[in-house]
Amino acid sequence: AQQRLDVVTIFPEYLAPLDLSLIGKARRDGLLDLHVHDLRDFTHDRHRTVDDSPYGGGAGMVMKPGPWAEALEHVVAQGSAGEAGGAATTGAGEPARVPTLIIPGPGGERFTQQVARELADEPWLAFACGRYEGIDERVYEWAGERMPVRVLSLGDYVLNGGEVAVLAMVEAVARLLPGVIGNAESLVEESHEDGLLEYPVYTKPAEWGGRHVPDVLLGGNHRAIAEWRHEQRVQRTAERRPDLLPPAAASTALVDLEER
Numbered sequence: 078a079q080q081r082l083d084v085v086t087i088f089p090e091y092l093a094p095l096d097l098s099l100i101g102k103a104r105r106d107g108l109l110d111l112h113v114h115d116l117r118d119f120t121h122d123r124h125r126t127v128d129d130s131p132y133g134g135g136a137g138m139v140m141k142p143g144p145w146a147e148a149l150e151h152v153v154a155q156g157s158a159g160e161a162g163g164a165a166t167t168g169a170g171e172p173a174r175v176p177t178l179i180i181p182g183p184g185g186e187r188f189t190q191q192v193a194r195e196l197a198d199e200p201w202l203a204f205a206c207g208r209y210e211g212i213d214e215r216v217y218e219w220a221g222e223r224m225p226v227r228v229l230s231l232g233d234y235v236l237n238g239g240e241v242a243v244l245a246m247v248e249a250v251a252r253l254l255p256g257v258i259g260n261a262e263s264l265v266e267e268s269h270e271d272g273l274l275e276y277p278v279y280t281k282p283a284e285w286g287g288r289h290v291p292d293v294l295l296g297g298n299h300r301a302i303a304e305w306r307h308e309q310r311v312q313r314t315a316e317r318r319p320d321l322l323p324p325a326a327a328s329t330a331l332v333d334l335e336e337r
């Protein structure tokens with residue numbers, strides 16, 4: 078199955094890291110069909126203007142609606158016709174007519190592993206990278222009449238634009254696609270996959286700077302190793318992210334910790 082991704086941005090070069098490593102290999106292997114579009118290609122003035130001052134005053138600039146509508150219409154036309162790469166197909170093998178549009182923003186729904194799983198099931202995603210003080214609100218309304226739109230936030234801190242968020246979201250989603258991560262084993266027992274943080278990992282040498290690898294990991298008792306690793310995950314989650322634990326488990330784990 079191939080997922081089509083379209084990204085619209087005024088900084089196409091910001092998406093260059095998606096040519097590297099596992100995501101780059103997934104693209105070369107045909108698992109991912111990524112198209113990056115420069116928003117300025119959808120302007121018509123000499124200065125390729127994408128922003129203007131905000132109605133109502135205030136600091137900064139707002140992204141104009143016109144270029145965004147033209148860019149998104151181009152994405153829909155190109156993607157549904159299968160131009161410049163594959164037409165995304167639904168699970169039923171039907172060509173997808175429109176993408177799900179993801180608009181990163183600090184005021185969005187929290188992007189979590191669960192959201193990443195949902196997006197990994199979509200045949201076609203489009204990402205609109207805002208800059209400045211954001212995108213004219215009418216673009217959200219216009220797009221919402223034509224395709225599913227999700228406004229997503231990486232977390233409660235402020236970035237200068239959507240590109241960094243798109244890099245994170247694309248990596249989190251693409252790695253869930255079949256064949257992208259060589260060993261599917263790596264996708265289990267990792268943080269946020271099943272509600273617990275990951276266990277500590279070690280490799281050679283067995284002794285380093287006077288610090289030793291836990292004995293249980295040096296033996297061959299796989300049951301004891303699995304139990305130790307699970308206990309480490311619960312303890313680490315209780316210490317660092319008690320909010321991830323159900324209340325009862327959190328207090329039990331913390332009591333155990335305090336008794337140590």
Ligand SMILES: N#Cc1c(-c2ccc3cc[nH]c3c2)n[nH]c1N
Pocket residue numbers: 181182183206207208209210211229230231232233234235236237238239240242
């Ligand atoms: N996602 C996300 C974001 C952003 C963000 C996203 C887009 C724009 C466009 C202008 N400023 C932006 C900030 N800030 N913090 C997050 N978690």
